[in-house]
Amino acid sequence: MAARAAKVPLALLTRLPDGAQLLVPGDAVPEALAAEARAAIDADAARNVTIGNETWFIAPENPPLRLIIVGAVHIAxxxxxMALPLGFAVNVVDPRRAFATEERMGDRVTISGDWPDEAMAALKPDARTAVVTLTHDPKLDDPALEVALRSPAFYVGSLGSRKTHAKRVARLTEAGLTEAEIARIAAPVGLDIGAVTAPEIAVSILAQIVSARRGGPKKRAEG
Structure with a gap:
């Protein structure tokens, strides 16, 4: 139960048909079964497995996916x-009070008016968090990126042209981030689908986030 309280990924294993249950991590589990549990956690999908003469139903219990958006702009x-139906809990960070309002962002998001470095430190991005900065303002984007790039966040993206990103790289290098940390930034943000309008750019960003979460593009099944 400590794993549940700490909101760490875990799997509940139920043996069929007698209903005996185990938790991974937590209980002593044969390695083959533990490996199947870890695979279910990584895939975020339940499965039935047979190990030896026993059949188990594995139900992963992952912390919520989170999307942290820095900049309550039109793209946001x-x-x-778009992100909410995919299961993301959305946080919008913007200290500009005229932008960061429920009227603009809706009532299903958590809005922070703190400065991005403070907000990001409080939000503590984890391995199920995607972060995207959209303000085009280094005073807001860069502090958020410094926190995100030193976190386990599975995706970090930032709006801007290649020229803008080159300047960003120089600033972050000056701030002490390593080349490997800076290389984590998806920039220009979003998949290259020729997006022009704010909704199109949002589609490209969300597609890139899903791709990062699922391990990159995969060939569609035929038929």
């Missing part, structure tokens, strides 16, 4: 309602 307005 389009991105929020």
């Amino acid at each position: 307005q389009a991105l929020v309602p």
Whole structure:
């Protein structure tokens, strides 16, 4: 139960048909079964497995996916309602009070008016968190990136052209981030689908986030 309280990924294993249950991590479990449990956690999908003469139903219990958006701009307005049905809990960070409002972002997001470095430190991005900065303002984007790039966040993206990103790289290098940390930034942000409008850019960003979470593009099944 400590794992549940700490909101760490775990799997509940139920033996069929007698209903005996185990937790991974937590209980002593044969390695073959533990490996199947870890695979279910990584895939975020339940499965039945047979190990030896026993059949188990494995139900992963992962912490919520989170999307932290820095900048309550037009792209954010389009991105929020797209991310929610995919299971993301959305946090919008913007100290500019005129932008960061429920009227603009909706009532299903958590809005922070703190400065991005403070907000990000409080939010503590984890391995199930995606972070995207959209303000085009280094005073807001860079502090958020410094926290995100030193966190386990599975995705970090930042809006801006290649020229803008080159300047960003120089600033972050000056701030002490390593080349490997900076290389984690998806920039220009989003998949290259020729997006122009705010909703199109939001689609490209969310597609890239899903791709990062699922391990990159995969060939569609035929038929």
